Amino acid sequence: MIQINRRLKALEEAGKVIRIGLLGAGQMGRGLANQLSMMKGMEASVIIDLNLELAVKAFLGAGIPEDNIKKADSLSHANTLLESGKYVYSDNPEIVSAANLVDVAIDATGVPDVGAAMAWDAIKNKKHVVMLNVETDVVIGPLLKKAADEAGVIYTGSAGDEPGAVMELYDFADALGFEIRAMGKGKNNTVVAGCTPDSVREEAMNRGVSPRMLCSFKDGTKTMVELAAMSNATGLLPDVLGCHAPTSSLKDLPKVLSLKEEGGILNKYGALEFINGIAPGVFVMVSSESDELRYQLKYHSMGDGPNYILYRPYHLCNIETPLSAARAYLDHTPTIVPLGGLVSDIITYAKKDLKSGEYLDYIGGFTVYGKIASYKEAVKMNALPVGLINSKTKVLKDIKAGELLTLDSVTLDDNSDVVRMRRKQDSLSF
Secondary structure (H helix, E strand, O other): OOOOOHHHHHHOOOOOOOEEEEEEOOOOOHHHHHHHHOOEEEEEEEEEEOHHHHHHHHHHHHOOOHHHEEEEEEOHHHHHHOOOOEEEOOOOOHHHOOOOOOOOOEOOOOOOHHHHHHHHHOOOOOOOEOOOHHHHHHHHHHHHHHHHHHHOOEEEEEOOHHHHHHHHHHHHHHOOOOOEEEEEEEEEOOHHHHOOOOOOOOHHHHHHHOHHHHHHHHHHHHHHHHHHHHHHHHOOOOOOOOOOOEOOOOOHHHHOOOOOOOOOOOOOOOOOEEEEEEOOOOEEEEEEOHHHHHHHHHHHOOOOOEEEEEEEOOOOOOHHHHHHHHHHHOOOOOOOOOOOOOOEEEEEEEOEEEEEOOOOOOOOOEEEEEEEHHHHHHHOOOOEEHHHHOOOOOEHHHOOOEEEEHHHHEEOOOOOOOHHHHHHHOOOOO
């Protein structure tokens, strides 16, 4: 992000501003809007949420005077308000993706269907798109990237989210010519595959977050999603289905992530992993065949080798998202995007015994959780991608808790944007 601060300052001094359209005014969107208010050359001009009160609260929290915050009833009304210098809120997502003065559209909902529709429409309207919605990206990111390239705009994941944060380390190491042997993230809590929004409700309320969101972390699905985004952007793969999930200190990690014949846990290098014990950081493990470089790395206190850990001890999630919007606008450069087609996928397992005729719910809910697998493996298994599930996904046969759900074991919602777009993506060559 070198020089972004100076370039944003120069933009503001020239009387210009990068206008952000934000979809979602929950915890992530609220913090994002507040951060934008502290930055030069950027502002949240539009905030959309089904809960209009949350959208207004996000503007007020960002220091926008109440008299300057106006509700838009339509796209044309929003354009008029924006052109008169007002800040616009609404429950109409079209305003984010199509308003004349919006430069960058950001999705902060975490809902695949919502993110898919907004991103597709924004790209068609020549808006840059930043996805603080990894759930959408790991399902149809390749299709959205292809559409953005064809439209001459940027589609990107977000700085600050673990995939964006670790991508900075990956690019740094790759540019220097290191062999990248592993990468991944720390995890704050042990995976509890059967947890539900009810079982984490008290903790969620105490932390001021959604029980469903907290559950998606606790049951491991969110971590799997983040690792899949890393995989799709780099080509690295989980060493085993769902990852090993070791516990390690940072000091011991180079040994833990060595090959089995070297005393570690890996079957092969080029692996993705999540580590209990090093949260909230992200890491890349590198190596070099050069004796001289190994000497230099030891001299610089990186350890004895042959594996060395590059570690970022924090990720600020939504607080860093504006930097991706700035890069897209100023440099026409993404933070993290798929290389081509999918490399990994998130496949679906039953949290409980499911009965034929029952309907599923979404990530972080009561019925399913996800694990990362290579895309090729997922296709061979005919596995159901967890991001295609919504409340209209119907189970066609009895499934035991812990069993894999396959595409022929459910009926998908044919009216779902993300389902239709995934089918389109699966028909393409990358």
